Amino acid sequence: MKVLAIQASANKDGLTSSLAQAALEGAKSAGAKIELVHLNGMEINSCKVCGDGWGKCRTDGLCIQDDQFQILRDTISEADALVFAVPVYFHDISETAKSFLDRWRRCEWPHEDKSVLKAKPVIGIAAAGGSGGGAVKALQSLENYFIWLRLSVFDLVPATRFNKEWRLEGLKAAGRALSEGGR
Numbered sequence: 001m002k003v004l005a006i007q008a009s010a011n012k013d014g015l016t017s018s019l020a021q022a023a024l025e026g027a028k029s030a031g032a033k034i035e036l037v038h039l040n041g042m043e044i045n046s047c048k049v050c051g052d053g054w055g056k057c058r059t060d061g062l063c064i065q066d067d068q069f070q071i072l073r074d075t076i077s078e079a080d081a082l083v084f085a086v087p088v089y090f091h092d093i094s095e096t097a098k099s100f101l102d103r104w105r106r107c108e109w110p111h112e113d114k115s116v117l118k119a120k121p122v123i124g125i126a127a128a129g130g131s132g133g134g135a136v137k138a139l140q141s142l143e144n145y146f147i148w149l150r151l152s153v154f155d156l157v158p159a160t161r162f163n164k165e166w167r168l169e170g171l172k173a174a175g176r177a178l179s180e181g182g183r
């Protein structure tokens with residue numbers, strides 16, 4: 001069992017990242033191999049909306065842009081389970097998370113028959129480190145991407161700096177359960 005966490009904050013040891021790492025710690029304690037990807041450190045552009053609005057991704061399942069998008073897709077396909085943690089900006093998911101998720105959704109959803117994501121479990125985390133406002137709204141947005149991607153939603157966690165302490169504990173437990181294949 002390999003669990004991959006993707007965290008989308010610029011801060012490698014901030015709130016978002018530590019929540020993702022808690023889930024990985026739980027998964028590791030149950031024997032999983034783990035990997036953490038810092039999305040902001042990758043070169044992943046936003047969707048260029050090529051063609052007539054329906055790009056080649058609709059027919060080929062591949063993006064025409066030459067950046068690190070496909071590298072991350074390949075890393076994801078090798079994982080058995082995922083953790084996706086986003087910082088909350090303006091009551092929504094962050095720009096880098098959106099850039100990746102927009103392109104990923106376009107490439108995956110028309111190709112259900114050959115999708116490697118089908119039923120792959122995912123824990124979604126939204127970290128609202130300011131007032132705490134927008135955590136649930138960002139999480140709803142994240143869930144919507146997961147549905148189009150046909151991932152299997154294992155857990156959705158709205159986190160703030162006020163509930164961080166028990167969210168970290170909960171995520172360790174969720175990571176353990178994820179790696180044991182339970183729900």
Ligand SMILES: Cc1cc2nc3c(=O)[nH]c(=O)nc-3n(C[C@H](O)[C@H](O)[C@H](O)COP(=O)(O)O)c2cc1C
Nearest residue numbers: 009014015016087089090091128129130131132133
């Ligand atoms: C542009 C921007 C917008 C933000 N908007 C919100 C917000 O709507 N609600 C909130 O609680 N925090 C907001 N914050 C704080 C972030 O959610 C906080 O930085 C986030 O938890 C990421 O922290 P981390 O980088 O330590 O992971 C914002 C931060 C930035 C930089």
